[in-house]
Amino acid sequence: MSQSVGTLRQQVTGDLYAEVQTFYAQQMRRVDALDIEGFADTFTDDGEVVHAGGQRQSGRVEMIAGMRANLPRYQDIAVRHWFGHLLIEADPQDEDTVRVSYYTLVTQTDREGKVSFQPTFTVDDVLVRRDGRLLTRSRVIHRDSPAAPAAS
Template sequence: MTQTFATPDVTTDVYSRVQHFYAHQMQALDSLRFEDYAATFTEDGTFQHSPQAEPARTRAGIVAELVEFHKRFDGDPVQRRHWFTHIALTPQPDGSLASTVYALVVTVRPGGKPEIAPSCVVHDVLEIDEGRVLTRSRLVTHDQMF
């Protein structure tokens, strides 16, 4: 039996803008430029990346959450890379986009081998305002928590 999937009404221009947006957003995060990362969210945006944590709210709250989270790497020469793939976009009635993304976090230490942990699904609500993409909300679910 062949299954047919309806393709959402998302133009290639919008899809490529979102890919470009995610590339710059993740590079800001991986470079520890937390203010730049937070600026990719709406002023009242929410960000929940850890299953046990409450969501961070507002850009300032997102910066504070990231600073606190990354303290665990103090004194640890680690490079983390966030890989976003399989971006699925669905237009919402309010003009926003629901975005579901598979994400892998790759961690590398000097002389070590890359470790992949965690494997996640990122659930975003994105807004496009005058051509600029912003994240209204982000919920990261971890595959090991199923």
Template sequence: MSQVSHRTVPRVTAELYVEVQQFYARQMPLLEARKLVEFLETMTEDGSIEHRPGGWKLAGRQQLLAEMRARRGDPERPLVEEISARDAREHDVAYYDGLVYRYWFDRMHIEPAGEDTLHVRYQAIVSMTDAAGKVSFEPTTVVEDVLVRIDGELYTRSRVVTHDSPAWADKIHNPS
């Protein structure tokens, strides 16, 4: 008979789980509403977002703000041509013009990693809806966040988005 080794993971209280859920419930609608400065205020000054595989990493509120302003676009503008995320960055195109996007999280796992640090892992998908009501999706992902507590508030220190498709950055978004 073989023995199975189980790593002991600290239990998360219901209060902490709800606090993290509420943090994301405040944070992600800011991005969906393209309130980029307010969204970035939920991250540490040196916060980072990285896309894997074959993607890019941006660090610091200023670098993140510049990239987000260039890519997030405006839902009131005409729908952007069919373009991939990689080509949108290369050609400086607002990838999400003409689209309302929503972030959907599931299977959240929270692991305390010190007195004021949490590792949070969840699965995510992004839906995009155009003015005609057509819905499309980005490739699914696993997201790993490091949240830190500063003066009693949670902030994202880092976010690593691992796309389930190795060709995610070359996928045409919202195809016709």
């Protein structure tokens, strides 16, 4: 599925941009370290993830169960999630809600140091501020694919 090019209606402050970047750095270090409970703790209790294949996980308990089931895939490899090209937009109706769209690349490094790249994705998140900290309320993951050729 080809992703449309988005534009921001209003630029966010540098402080919010840095806070969102730091949030993702901490969130991804948890998942890359296979800290499943710590990663799930970066979502709201009713947080939801819609994976590129259409699978949906709702709530921390379901997320943790899904991640535990996938742990054998990550034996003997180091996984790194790389995010870039973040588009961050504050919700004009709710100062505690931030919408973020970004590209992600996942690498896997084996014991010999060989690096493999996983398919790329575009991710759309809704972050909310609860008790002064950002949490992910929803995440929708879109697998990248070539754009359809332009009609002649």
